[in-house]
Amino acid sequence: MLRADLQLIQDWIAPHSRVLDLGCGDGSFLAHLKTTRQIRDYGLEIDTANIQLCLEAGVNVLEQNMDKGLKNFGTGSFDTVILAHTLQALHRPDEIVDEMLRVGKNGILTFPNFAYWRHRLSLLTGGRMPKSPQLPYEWYDTPNLHHCTISDFDELCRLKNIKVLHRTVVDDSQHSSPLMRLCPNFFGINAIYHITR
Amino acid sequence: MEAPQKKIPADSVGLVAPQKLHFSEPLPLRSGRTIDQYDLMVETYGTLNSDASNGILICHALSGDHHAAGYYDAGNPKEKPGWWDCCIGPGKPFDTNRFFVVCLNNLGGCAGSTGPSSLNPETGKPFGPDFPIITVRDWVLSQARLADRLGIRQWAAVIGGSLGGMQVMRWAISHPERLRHALIIAAAPKLSAQNIAFNEVARQSIMSDPDFHQGRYYDFNTYPQKGVMLARMVGHITYLSDTLLREKFGKGAGENFGRDLRGGKLSFGFDVDFQIQSYLQYKGESFSKNFDANTYLLVTKTLDYFDPTVDYDGNLSKAFDKSACKFLVVSFSSDWRFPPERSREIVDALLQAKKDVSYLEIEAAEGHDSFLLPIPRYMKALQAYMNRVANECAGGKV
Known part of the structure; x- marks a missing residue:
């Protein structure tokens, strides 16, 4: 069973397209897209256990740290570049977004919305860094270097002249609701963007 | 007294014997010269299936030969197995229960194939310095003729480390229709000045x-x-x-x-x-x-001369343009002879050529020699990749 956010993303991927998944994990999403969309699959990964799983799943996996750039990928060499739940853990998220849209014709990315009301409340009342199922870490051991909110990302897109093709906000179980649609930056837990230039 | 019998491990191919195959059709060489006739020493392990779809070719490096796995002498407890025994055998990454594994001593070698120490039929004396310089492309042509002789139209995979990996690249470039997978391990697209200097x-x-x-x-x-x-x-x-x-x-x-x-x-x-x-x-x-x-x-000259881009304006991705196989490229962190960045050059060229490629950079302290050793992550990765290759063969895809 495909996670609901991946189900959503899948609908934005054209059949037979070339897809680069940055931080592809165990490769199961790429393997799924190969079956359902007949894509040409490539994944970047640095976790050795995940790389092994990718080999077992038969997806093309490249051991490469995306934080060191995507210079080896040609401009426009992919249709879609995916970055799922990693943006906030990169050294320069703005640069990777540029690179995604250089290498790919469009990009799909997801990140936890730091302005979710529970996070706001936790800061306001407890005065401590928020923790949640999406942000389970302590401030000192979190891999997340650059938290951002939906408003922040919208602003980044505006500054960089990036066109937002789709934007969806979902909850923990990857479902949307009327409240989230009404006030995404307050009620949305996870943001999913489909962007292009 | 009876000779002590050695205990052969269960996952070994066991006792093996090489065979010498004679080829009488002249082999045109890259240098412009020709070898009129030649012998190749060959070892095979496992069984070729009915549609000849499970053959894999192992290409050896500088000092390797046809004896890649198993033992020759049951009576010698000190005998070491073939040079890639950790990878070849029942249940090993190049699983002899599923693949027909072929390894040969390359032309110009000194383990039984025709080379400088062989007798020159024209003079009755060893060739010595008169033996022509052989390039990787010449080797691969002779290997293609070996495949013809064995009835293998298309290899399930061609595999090699170091100079062996260079032969794999040449296969993918010169004979694209004759292999389904290329495993290029601890190799480089061509030697660096430092490599040539050594x-x-x-x-x-x-x-x-x-x-x-x-x-x-x-x-x-x-x-x-x-x-x-x-x-x-x-x-x-x-x-x-x-x-x-x-x-x-x-x-x-x-x-x-x-x-x-x-x-x-x-x-x-x-x-x-x-x-x-x-x-x-x-x-x-x-x-x-x-x-x-x-x-x-x-062989050091063969290494120095290797440059698959020579017919493609120095452009490696252009060289791979017609390749139809899938690629696995592997490098080792401490290899300073052909360091990971040299493997990444190969990977980047393959990406540019829009080929299917996976790339692994194995953390290992053993340097260039790592490719010969049973490093756990490396073995697991080869096993996983080759398992899929074997599954394709079972589908009878030829």
């Missing part, structure tokens, strides 16, 4: 040995053993890593930079003081007893 030291060591006689040492009933030993010593250093030498020759690793003394104190002379000296001399000497000097010279 080869030059090796050649000069051999050629300046007084027993070399311009390569006609066979006629003088002698052999430039000192020269080959020096060449191998220099080569051997480039196969290992500083880290490994520190661990191997430094008690309480890291404390004395691998400078363990052999006799416990300094000799204040020019004898062997440090363990590494005797180790290197031992390695060089044992190699020099079994390897032909002219073959060593020839």
